[in-house]
Amino acid sequence: MIIWINGAFGAGKTTVATELVKQIQPSFLYDPENIGDIFRSNLPISMQKSDFQYYPEWRQWNVYLLKKIYQEYDGDIIVPMTIYKTEAVSEILGKLREENIPVCHIQLDVPKETIISRLQERPKALIEWGESKVDEIIEAFNAFPQDDKIMNDERPIKEVLSDIIKKIEQQR
Numbered sequence: 001m002i003i004w005i006n007g008a009f010g011a012g013k014t015t016v017a018t019e020l021v022k023q024i025q026p027s028f029l030y031d032p033e034n035i036g037d038i039f040r041s042n043l044p045i046s047m048q049k050s051d052f053q054y055y056p057e058w059r060q061w062n063v064y065l066l067k068k069i070y071q072e073y074d075g076d077i078i079v080p081m082t083i084y085k086t087e088a089v090s091e092i093l094g095k096l097r098e099e100n101i102p103v104c105h106i107q108l109d110v111p112k113e114t115i116i117s118r119l120q121e122r123p124k125a126l127i128e129w130g131e132s133k134v135d136e137i138i139e140a141f142n143a144f145p146q147d148d149k150i151m152n153d154e155r156p157i158k159e160v161l162s163d164i165i166k167k168i169e170q171q172r
C-alpha cells in the first residue's frame with residue numbers, strides 16, 4: 001500500500017512519516033522532492049517553476065517510481081509530500097488508483113496559526129515561500145474528503161499515529 005501523508009508545510013508530514021516507518025514493517029520512506037531536486041539542479045533558472053507540482057514530468061516520474069516500488073518491494077511505501085493542485089492529485093493519486101495500487105491518503109490538518117509558527121523554524125527562503133502558499137493550500141485542502149483528515153495540532157504524536165494506523169487498517 002502507498003500511504004500518502006499530505007498537509008501544508010509545517011503540518012508534521014516528515015515527523016509523522018518517520019515514525020510510521022518505525023511502526024509499520026516492512027516499509028519504505030519515499031520522498032518525491034528528490035525528483036523535484038532534479039529539476040532544481042538541472043534546469044536553467046528561466047525554465048524552473050515555483051512548485052514541483054507544475055511539472056508534468058515530476059508527476060509522471062513519481063507515479064512511475066511509486067508503481068515500480070509497489071510492484072517490486074514487499075512492504076508499504078510512506079510518502080510525506082504536500083500535493084494540493086488538482087492536476088497533481090488526479091495525476092498522481094488518481095493514476096496510482098487507476099493502476100489498482102492501493103493508496104491511503106492522509107491529510108494532516110493543522111490551523112494556519114500553527115503552520116506559520118512551525119514554518120519559523122525553517123530556513124528563511126522556505127519560510128517566505130511557505131507563507132506565500134499557505135492560504136492557497138488551506139483553501140485547496142478544504143475540498144479534500146473529511147475522512148482523509150487527521151488533526152495534528154496539540155495532540156501527542158502517539159495519538160496521531162494511532163489514528164493513522166486505524167485508517168490504514170480500514171483500507172487494507
